[in-house]
Amino acid sequence: MTFTPFRQIGTPTRSGIVAVCDHASNHVPDGVELGVTAEVLEKHVGWDIGTAGVVERLVRRHGMAAHLATLSRLVIDLHREEESAGLIPEVSDGILIPGNIGADREARIEAYHRPYHAAMASWLDEADPALILSVHSFTPRMEDRGEPRPWEIALLYNEDDRAAQHAMKFFADQGLVVGNNEPYSGRQLNATMNRHAEAHGRPYCAIEIRNDMITNETGQARFAKLLAQMGQTVVHALAG
Secondary structure, three states, rough: OEEEEEEEEEEOOOOOOEEEOOOOOOOOOOOOOOOOOHHHOOOOOOOOHHHHHHHHHHHHHOOOOOEEEEEOOOOOOOOOOOOOOOOOOOOOEEEEEEHOOOOOOOHHHHHHHHHHHHHHHHHHHHHHOOOOEEEEEEEEOOOOOOOOOOOEEEEEEOOOOOOHHHHHHHHHOOOOOOOEOOOOOOOOHHHHHHHOOHOOOOOOOEEEEEHHHHHHOHHHHHHHHHHHHHHHHHHHHOOO
């Protein structure tokens, strides 16, 4: 049976809010040998810890629809351009990924990257959303660099910061420590939203949640509720 690199849950409402999650899974498809342990796949290098739980709750409890990845970012990083050097990482946060050395780049792009983004493009065209929530998470500190990351949630953007500015104010008003293009800048890494949002003039929030805050169901439910409330606030602000 052919492996599908995405799943879509919920039913989009035209001019509603939808969510996308590029790093929702740490699954390695049959036929791909990364040469890493299961422990490595459970780390943040294997996926965005906690994001699938947040996004699934956005669908179940808050009426959104979502497009989620079904494979590990170590197989191929769906949040990179096809030509990116980090698309199929040989080292991630100081961890060697031996199975990616000499990997068939074009075969992985054709099997996973292109179908994922083609499906997202069609889905967004049909949904015609008022706002896209792109949900990611980040580790409190990198293993190969010791600097702590104090932000609890952050917004990333490249050229279009319309929604991000409203979202940052919303989260700050909730008492959260909010990052502005942290822990890295959307001006350097914003591939999925550059392609599917900015290129089409669609408002979006590229959200980074510190993963120690969403490792359990309580945290995931809390942040799903916050994201849903933020989304509604942003949509109303943009409409005004």
